[in-house]
Amino acid sequence: MYSSFLTHVATCLTFSSLFIAQPAKAESIRALTSTSEQAHVAQQQTVKSPVDYLNTRINALALVRSKNWQQALPQLQKLTRSYQDDGDTWYLLGLTQIQLAHYEQAIIALKKALSLGVNLTNVPTGSRPSNDIMIKIAGAYAALGKVDEANQWLSKSLSARYDERSSLANKGVFDSIKDNMQFQRLTGNYKDTSLTRDQQWNADLDFLLSEIKRLHVNEQASNNLDLITLANNLRSDIPKLTDQQIVFGMMQMIGRLGNGHNFIVPTFGEKGNFTRLPVQFYAFIDGLYIVDAEAEFSDLIGHKVTAFGQTPTAEAMAKVAEINPRDNEMQQLWLAPYYLAMPEVLAGLELSDASNEASITVENAQNMQKTIRLRGRTFEFRGFPTLPENNQKSPQYLQNVTKPYWYEVDKSNGILYVQFNAVAQMKTQSLAQFSAELIEKIKHGEVSHLVLDLRHNSGGNGSILPPLLKALIYFEAAKPAGKLFVVMGRNTFSAAQNLLTNIDSFTNAILVGEPSGSRPNHIGEAGRFRLPFSGVFGLVSSQFHQTSRAEDHRIWIAPHMPVLPDSTSYFNGVDPAMKAIYSVLDKNVDGLSK
Structure with a gap:
């Protein structure tokens, strides 16, 4: 090729x-499960009015999302009294109780939510993974001055691969216990000031190894013999290496983890x-x-x-x-x-x-x-690079790469061109609002075909993707004679890969460009770590994403129309992918049928 x-x-x-x-092989992957105090038994009591229950639930969720905590409280209490098998309502009640400083009640509600599981997104102050709920419980205990219980729940969360360990010490809810030594050790902020330079790097090396073991979804990752050998050699060489050489040695260790979402960003540290x-x-x-x-x-x-x-x-x-x-x-x-x-x-x-x-x-x-x-010159890491705007001539796909999402309609050919550059919310318009606008444009605009460009998208918050996927599915239903194209490439990674996998599964889109940068089923997420003494920052992949069928072992999603980037096209301001799409439309080539 x-x-x-x-x-x-x-x-x-x-x-x-x-x-x-x-x-990592699938059989070595460990599941992220909740840690409940006891098993929850399904309720046998009948809900008196299911319609009233539904209306109350819808209203309570809207109140929480608008941060009307005081008004939401009685409705959530009513819901959890009436029906106790919905983890989402217990979760909302626990978050509301925290906002109202009802910490004892919040702990009870959140433990209940933890035992049932939670699936709600777009909830202020909340995050649905079980390890995030454990952090909420720890914070409630800290607010009550119960230091041992707070540390116990912090420890549970870390064991469940909580991926924001380095930020815990800066959370205001833990201000009252931030001087506690056990808290400092749990959060990775304890520093023994008597250590020499070499001892500090050895301590950081130990911390890195422990974080790989704690965070990586493959429980055998830290037992990789090459990784252990590199760590032992690095430990022996620390006295004769510069700080930068030690960081490079750590990058070599991370390199042995064998899948994406593992790397060190060598620009954020206090040294090296x-x-x-x-x-x-x-x-x-x-x-x-x-x-x-x-x-x-x-x-x-x-x-x-x-x-x-x-x-x-x-x-x-x-x-x-x-x-x-x-x-x-x-x-x-x-x-x-x-x-x-x-x-x-x-x-x-x-x-x-x-x-x-x-x-x-x-x-x-x-x-x-x-x-x-x-x-070399000092620099700030602002994300991995994409192909920059051509200094001479820039085609459409290079002109707004820093904007998370945007679109325009070419009325001459009815193409709705949508560029999706980051799976993140814009302050001026959420992705859900943007997707709704696309649907309106498809309904009432002069749209015959749709092009979704994912070439610059290396991921983000995957929980916000469903509205955009729905808009693409709506296009195919509303425009049966139209064609849906998706342009992809090496940068199409992480949450963008998940979207591409779903598009490949649920639509008849024609895929254009290079193979994608990840697998349909892949080890992902970003468990962040910061080494205590050097401040070296990095990521370890902490979850397995099975977006496709269990038997899907593709190493990437391959294009139906391979269009590979060449220097001549780039420097002459030509977009070969769009050129190929125009050719398909000019020749009226039929789309794919699944």
């Missing part, structure tokens, strides 16, 4: 896969932070190119990168696999260029002779080569 450049990368990766851990070259790389089918640069290096945009130091680019790309755990090899195309722009990574992979600068060989359009030396 790809050119010789990427064939070389694949060849090198064949070797690298011998020592990179493979994705990495730098970045003043250029951005992107892997097209015809090679790795510089697609963006700081002002003084803008003349390098459009140059092909042929080597890092003495190492050809394809080999350099393959080496990055050592620190890039992934769901499939599309993540190599996506993230390897990002890592290759860090001098500390280049030095760790032996692609550079210096820790803060690098030599790269570039080639211009006339095949003239030159070697340049670039120095």
